[in-house]
Every structure is written in structure tokens, then in C-alpha cells.
Amino acid sequence: MSGAAPGVDLSRFESSLGFLLRLSQQKIFARFFATLGPLDLTPGAFTILLALRDNPGLRQGVLANALMIKRANMAKIVRALVDRGLVSRHVPEDDRRAIELNLTPEGAAFVAAREGAFFAHDDESSPELTDNERETLLGLLRKLAGTQGETP
């Protein structure tokens, strides 16, 4: 933490995964909003749209589980996306409790228009690291984050 606020001893936290994850995420998110803030999308909502583009007809609960978002919260986000005309719902015949989600044509256009900027930003969001270090970090985070869904 040598580059931190001078004169403040944070050495006790240098081995704390939780502390370093919070600081790192905050830094990345701050850059995200500074660069992509005017694009009319939050990281969370865009993640959902992108996941639906790659998984058309995905059920709401399965999506919530994959992204580690509680179903109660997913319901609210999806409602907002439906209200904006970006996502459509469909109740399948074989299980009328479930809801299948799809991008509307507007949603697909919305994603297509922004994903370039989104991923370009993401690629450039860690100038502190070399390309090799970035790849190593991504690999370790993938291993750490491997999801197993909601714990009720």
C-alpha cells in the first residue's frame, strides 16, 4: 500500500482479501462511472442485458442465481428494464409459474450500441497492471468467484 495516503499505516490490511477487494472494486467502479456514466446504463443492468443476449429465454430465477442477485431484487430490476422497453417476458406453457426473459429489438440495439465502449473500458481499466498481471488476476478471480448460487 505504498502508494496510498502518505503517512497512514494500513499495513494491517495488506493481507485482508475483503479490504483489498473493496478498494479495488471501488476504484474500478469509479472509473466506470467517470467514463461511461453518460451512457445511460449501470453495470448491473448492463450485465443483465448482456447475459440475456447470450442466453435468450433464460428464466428469471436462473439468471438471478447465475449473477448472484437475490430474486426479490431481480424482480425490481427486470420490471425497470421491461418498463424501459428493453426486455420482454414470456410465461412458458409447461410451467406457468416461471418467466422467460428476452431482449426486445430495442434492447438488442441498446446492447449492441454500448458493448464496444463497455468492454473497451473494461480492458483499459487497470493501467496499474501489465497485460500478464491482468490475465493472472482475472484467472484467480474466476477461480475465487465460481458461483454456486443463492444460499437460502
Add this chain to the structure above:
Amino acid sequence: MSGAAPGVDLSRFESSLGFLLRLSQQKIFARFFATLGPLDLTPGAFTILLALRDNPGLRQGVLANALMIKRANMAKIVRALVDRGLVSRHVPEDDRRAIELNLTPEGAAFVAAREGAFFAHDDESSPELTDNERETLLGLLRKLAGTQGETP
């Protein structure tokens, strides 16, 4: 993301630092609350107490800067800690705008009683990784997170 929800294609996010950081932090925090929830401390508040133990008399704004917490939010957190009797304020002679923070004896006892459990938990919070991988991850996050304070 092979261990994720089966049948959901999240490959588009496997190179997104922001996405993986969010998932990782969420996992680590969930474990934190599951294990240490009854200990009467949130990660944020405990971080502040620990930082004050290692940096007695630290000024509020400097602390906020070091921990990447906005001053407006730090004011609220500090007030709560003062109300709980864990932190004391002192206005220095040479700059009567500033506030120096210290742990009270109660605050010091509070930290001493909990830091063992806190760091023990942190050490065990990433069973997905080998010791070597964990060290590598910590090093990369340190490099990425090297703070530079609030951007006004």
C-alpha cells in the same frame, strides 16, 4: 466460470474485471457476515477502528482519504462510533477546523477482542485458492488498489 449455474453462458464476462470483482467481493462478504455477523461489527466500521488503533490521532479527512470513503459519509460513521463510545474526538490547537480521532479504552478493548476472529476468518475466506494463489492475488490487488484518495 465452469462452476457457475449450469447451462448459463457467462463467457462474455470472463474477462471483465468489474464483473469478477463484484462477484468475488460478494462471495467474500457473504462469508464474512455468515461467520462474523453476530460479532456486532460491520467490515467498514471495523476497518476504521483498526486503522485508528494503528494510527492514533489521525485526522478524519486523512482517514477518509486513505480508506476511500467520502468525507460526508465518514462524518456519519464517526458520529455513530463516538455515540457508541468507541472513538473520541479532539480538536488540535494548530488547526481548529480539523478533528483528530482516537480509540477510547472501550474502543481499544472492542478491537482487541475481535481482531483475532476477523483476521482468522479473512485468512480462511478463500478455500478455492491455494496459499500460493492467494498470495499472488493479494499482491495483484495491492498493486491495483494503491489508493490516491478522493477525486473532487
Add this chain to the structure above:
DNA sequence: TATTGTTATACTCTATAACTATA
């Protein structure tokens, strides 16, 4: 004028519990 801290406010994210409708 600039800085330190405070208040007020709002928005996002997260979590739980109680509800409905279907199975």
C-alpha cells in the same frame, strides 16, 4: 478563497419476510 467537517438528500445494492399463483 480554500479547506475541514457537517447536514440533507438520493440512488444503488443487498437482505428478509410475507404474499400470490402455480406445481
Add this chain to the structure above:
DNA sequence: TATAGTTATAGAGTATAACAATA
């Protein structure tokens, strides 16, 4: 009974703007 989704609500966390006191 159990599951899928919804609603209501509450709590952190974070952001900005306006303000008072001090420098």
C-alpha cells in the same frame, strides 16, 4: 408442501450540493 416470482421494507454504501467555522 415446495417453487417462481412479487411486494414491502430496511439497512449499508456511495454520491452530490449547500452550509458553518476556520485558515
